[in-house]
Amino acid sequence: MKILVGVKRVIDYNVKVRVKADESNVDLTNVKMAMNPFCEIAVEEAVRLKEAGLASEVIVMSVGTTQSQEQLRNAMALGADRGILVDVDAEVEPLNVAKAFAAVVDKEQPELVILGKQSIDSDNNQMGQMLAAVTKRPQGTFASKLVIDGDKAFVTREIDGGLRTVALTLPAIVTTDLRLNEPRYAKLPDIMKAKRKPLETLSLADLGVTIKSHCQLDKVEAPTTRSTGVKVTSVDELIGKLKDEAKVI
Amino acid sequence: MTTLLIAEHNSSALSPSTLSALTAANEMNNDVHVLVAGNNVELIASDAANLLGVTKVLCASSDAYERALAEPMSELVLHLAGQYSHIVAPSNSESKDFMPRVAALLDVGQVSDICAVLSPNQFKRPIYAGNAIATVTILDAKKVITVRASSFDKTTQHSDQACAVETVAFVASNGLSSWQSDDITESARPDLASAARIVSGGRGVGSSENFALVEALADKLGAAVGASRAAVDAGFVSNDLQVGQTGKIVAPDLYMAFGVSGAIQHLAGMKDSKVIVAVNKDEDAPIFQIADYGLVGDLFEVLPEMTSKL
Ligand SMILES: Cc1cc2nc3c(=O)[nH]c(=O)nc-3n(C[C@H](O)[C@H](O)[C@H](O)COP(=O)(O)OP(=O)(O)OC[C@H]3O[C@@H](n4cnc5c(N)ncnc54)[C@H](O)[C@@H]3O)c2cc1C
Numbered sequence A: 001m002k003i004l005v006g007v008k009r010v011i012d013y014n015v016k017v018r019v020k021a022d023e024s025n026v027d028l029t030n031v032k033m034a035m036n037p038f039c040e041i042a043v044e045e046a047v048r049l050k051e052a053g054l055a056s057e058v059i060v061m062s063v064g065t066t067q068s069q070e071q072l073r074n075a076m077a078l079g080a081d082r083g084i085l086v087d088v089d090a091e092v093e094p095l096n097v098a099k100a101f102a103a104v105v106d107k108e109q110p111e112l113v114i115l116g117k118q119s120i121d122s123d124n125n126q127m128g129q130m131l132a133a134v135t136k137r138p139q140g141t142f143a144s145k146l147v148i149d150g151d152k153a154f155v156t157r158e159i160d161g162g163l164r165t166v167a168l169t170l171p172a173i174v175t176t177d178l179r180l181n182e183p184r185y186a187k188l189p190d191i192m193k194a195k196r197k198p199l200e201t202l203s204l205a206d207l208g209v210t211i212k213s214h215c216q217l218d219k220v221e222a223p224t225t226r227s228t229g230v231k232v233t234s235v236d237e238l239i240g241k242l243k244d245e246a247k248v249i
Numbered sequence B: 001m002t003t004l005l006i007a008e009h010n011s012s013a014l015s016p017s018t019l020s021a022l023t024a025a026n027e028m029n030n031d032v033h034v035l036v037a038g039n040n041v042e043l044i045a046s047d048a049a050n051l052l053g054v055t056k057v058l059c060a061s062s063d064a065y066e067r068a069l070a071e072p073m074s075e076l077v078l079h080l081a082g083q084y085s086h087i088v089a090p091s092n093s094e095s096k097d098f099m100p101r102v103a104a105l106l107d108v109g110q111v112s113d114i115c116a117v118l119s120p121n122q123f124k125r126p127i128y129a130g131n132a133i134a135t136v137t138i139l140d141a142k143k144v145i146t147v148r149a150s151s152f153d154k155t156t157q158h159s160d161q162a163c164a165v166e167t168v169a170f171v172a173s174n175g176l177s178s179w180q181s182d183d184i185t186e187s188a189r190p191d192l193a194s195a196a197r198i199v200s201g202g203r204g205v206g207s208s209e210n211f212a213l214v215e216a217l218a219d220k221l222g223a224a225v226g227a228s229r230a231a232v233d234a235g236f237v238s239n240d241l242q243v244g245q246t247g248k249i250v251a252p253d254l255y256m257a258f259g260v261s262g263a264i265q266h267l268a269g270m271k272d273s274k275v276i277v278a279v280n281k282d283e284d285a286p287i288f289q290i291a292d293y294g295l296v297g298d299l300f301e302v303l304p305e306m307t308s309k310l
């Protein structure tokens, strides 16, 4: 079984982003970048399936700028076999990303595609579902458990009321939730080894994908900030404030 | 121009999030048709027919739609999509599953989690865990949108006369995915997503046994129980209680956080609450920066004292 994994380069999750003074976008100059945390979980899951003898090859793919090579190398240090960079110079919308992935799915025929559930920059939560629609494959989103059994993938999904398990007939698309696994750290020898693993660079044109713009970004503002509150020193004072001042209890 | 609003319900009543999404839909200056899909949902459909701004209800009642699975739901919406300019749903784990599928099947984009309607095609939405707010214009003729319920008031007003309820029979599914089982947490407490009060616990609570202290205060206040991801990861409570960027987005009248440090991902889910209370033994915990009332103290003392004094 071949597995294709989506890896997106995003702002590091510990960094609080700032808006540019001209409100054209957020300011990413000199900001620490990293692999989207949900993609790390996707890579980890694929590598575990390979270690368990269930997968033969793990391919990682990113649609991004040349710098996304860093995250692809990182994924290869974690155990992926090879990388595909679809080189673009600007952020690409989820449906266009899905079309680029669909073209690679068509070429590579992976039995399983594992993606993150959400990019922590754009907070879209769309790509996996869109890829499933475009490739007409079944989807198991927000997975906290994945079991491969014969030609089926059993996905336990995190839903609003608890957990739900669905069975997907392979080939299928799965998106990861945080509790699916805990990603490992790359070891130095593996980081060295990853430098020699194959990394192919393609353009959207190579894949026959034309970008269509669906949504235009007009402005990016800072959110309204809350006015700083007060410190209370006792439970009695707190209860008093909640009753008499805030009137919420 | 007409909007199709896909209702969220719990099989017995419309969810509060549907009423919030209706407010957003009404701000798009369109007629609003509401789709109620599920099994035995005729009564829910007739309730929807009374709501202000709704001019038609489509009722798709079939076991095929019982659990709002992505494939049958997206096919149903696609089947109905023809006449609509806007396809709108409150953001929840079901719509997050099927709406992007609908968009891709229509070959259009989706705008997720809008928090304001500026015009029928311009919207605001939070990005970067709510640390920035984007204004976007949808360029597609058909606009697929999910709505952040906590950003809109609920439409509770009724029209003078109920609108028509039309039955939709479409059922199709490719059979590539099937439901196996649910493990749903039963709780007598209010629903986290729509509760007026929430008492939340973080890693500081220490164990699932200790969470009883959080629950006791919640019960005293008639509040829902919430948690940070660290508390959920440690197994103190179940996953559906997670508040944050990747959990539930809430905006109750009162949000009380005990032993929660205030990571940006947690704040993303609760910083629009009307009144925020933080109790933490670390006076430098970031949660205090957004708390209206902060108490530096040990939650193991504060929680029982507060529960007994209320
Ligand atoms: C991609 C991604 C998505 C995420 N999504 C979410 C999300 O949706 N929601 C979320 O919550 N997190 C999320 N996180 C995790 C987030 O980054 C933090 O790790 C998490 O919120 C920390 O939880 P916590 O505040 O309970 O724990 P900690 O940060 O460990 O804080 C525990 C706090 O308890 C206090 N404390 C300890 N003992 C006591 C005591 N006896 N009395 C009073 N105070 C005490 C401590 O001073 C400390 O401030 C996400 C992370 C990633 C990478």
Ligand SMILES: Nc1ncnc2c1ncn2[C@@H]1O[C@H](COP(=O)(O)O)[C@@H](O)[C@H]1O
Binding pocket: A005, A006, A007, A008, A009, A036, A038, A039, A042, A061, A062, A063, A064, A092, A094, A097, A114, A115, A116, A117, A118, A119, A120, A122, A123, A124, A125, A126, A127, A128
């Ligand atoms: N440009 C991209 N390159 C690679 N993977 C992506 C890209 N955009 C999205 N993905 C994948 O799709 C998931 C969901 O993204 P999104 O729909 O943008 O929230 C991410 O976690 C990635 O696994």
